[in-house]
Amino acid sequence: MPQNGVSQTQDLENRRAFLGKFASTVFAGMVMGGAAVKAEEVKKPLQLPSQAPGGPIQPELEYEDVLVRMQRELEAAQQRGVTPKWVMVIDTRKCVGCHACTIACAVENKLPPGVVYRPVIEEQIGEFPNVSWRFTPRPCMQCDKPPCVPVCPVGATWKSEDGIVDIDYNACIGCRYCLTACPYQARTSDFGDRWTDGTPGQGKMPYEELPMFEYGKEWKPEGHKSPVGNARKCHFCRHRLQHGLLPQCVTSCIGRATFFGDANDPNSLVSQLIHKPNATRLKEELGTEPRVYYLV
């Protein structure tokens, strides 16, 4: 917010300065009566400000955009040679409920209907006149004690070293035991539905033929091949992390409400945020130790 405030004030300043200069030129023309005013002479005093408009007018208030900071920290975490401890922090006070993350995630992972990794739960709190609205984006919590992992009869899902709970689509038999075991209902089953099913038109659309890259592999949509028939869930965009990119929901959050980083680095943004008294986790009482924190 302060950032927006600053840039608005700045804009206003620039505009004022410009109008002032413009008005004085016109005024000068007027008092000079019928004397011809040469165009070059009018332009001359119009000096563009040395700083780009929108830049800070008070440099001491200047700070790095959190996205830039998280990107920098992501690169640092990956170069430190220590396995990072990935965590996500969601500031519910900043979330405006635009659902951009839900959609960005669906696009990134080419999710079919009925498969969703990060829905945003909306709840009305209270009644008029004392009413407010709460938004809770719900990715996979990447629990440190994930109840979904031990139930798998074939060991097709596990907790990896960096904390992300992975699924091996090629091993999963589609029993959906893990779906029943997740207390956050973060897993959904891919039933092979298509967005164009039952719609008039030419059948499959080009975007339905595109591959996706979950877990760093290329998955082409073909008939009943995996991930159709499998359990699916958020994986903090592991394939993007492998390429030094932040998870798609973080990048696409218009309110800068979702943060991501390495909790092993005490100076990272997320480390600072998760140790605040207003940081909480969903269903803490179950002891699943989620890696997703909410600021309330």
Add this chain to the structure above:
Amino acid sequence: MSRTVGWILFAILALVGVVGVFLRFTSSRDLAAYGSYIPWGLWVATYIFFAGLSAGAFVVAVLGHVFGVERLRPVAPLALAIALACLGAALVTVWFDLGHMERVLNVFLRPHFSSMMAWMVWLYTAYAIATVLALYGLWRGLPSLTRIALMVGTPLVVFYPGAAGALFGTVVAQSLWHSPVFPILFLFGGVLSGIALVTFATVFFSRKDKDYTDRVWLLGRITLGLLLMYLLIEWAEYSIPMWYQVGHEFEALMGVLFGPYWFVFWIFHLSLGMIIPILLLALWPRNPLAVGIAGLLASSMFLSVRLNLVIPSQVQPQLEGLVNAYRDRRLSYTYLPTLFEWSVVAFSVALAIAIAYGVVWFLNREKKLEVTQ
């Protein structure tokens, strides 16, 4: 006459079933009503239903051959045939439920023994082998083999319904399942329904020798005892979470008792599956017809118990408001099995009948035993 009617009914069942299975393979699971918020539906309930029937039937053979209940010995072949048939139906039904049916062998190739499901599969396999060996012993006239197989099968028949109950009971996230009573409920439910089924089969399909009435009486008494015992455990299952009328479990169970599918509990389970059989068995213990009908009701209506064990816990949302966060027919908290799902169940029932009939027919033809009429 009744034989012809039986064949016609079987043919209809099999036909419906074949259509269902055909659809299962061609349209995948498009036509099923379960989804991601209620991941397990009718097929899982049918699976535990048949698994329980199998265990109970096996117990009859164990009583005859291991515990020396002489009067039950002659029905052991019939009981084992039913045990094998129901096990086959159970496994086929749950196989149809998998998202990747072709990967079913992964449970043997890469088992993950922290999972109750892996344990259950392995226990089933051992149990299936014991059942087949016991039948083989009967066929080849090797009573000691039968006896040993049944002895080995005895602990298995306790553990695998228990493991099936634990499969649900260990799931922390599901408040209605997560109860220590679940494995016990599954064990007694299985034994009750299976013995009831053997009672029914004994009354209507076994040879009426001189012990017939006594045997039917005994099976009826056992069924009656188990029915009463099951009611007692069920009272614990419902009364403990509901007593103070507060909490998630209370609400979920209120849904079972007075929600849109109240009749599953009150009509199919309690009236047809419990009270009427109890009355029949208590009032006419020596009337084979009454005992047979009681057996049929107590066993077949047990599917309603299985449905009420599997579904209601999942109907409770894990996170309030999730259902409105992203709309899809697979992301819903209501579930009613579709005709397609029922047709696949028809296939399983037809398969069970075919296996049981086939085994009995084979044993009879071999003249090793005179199992049925």
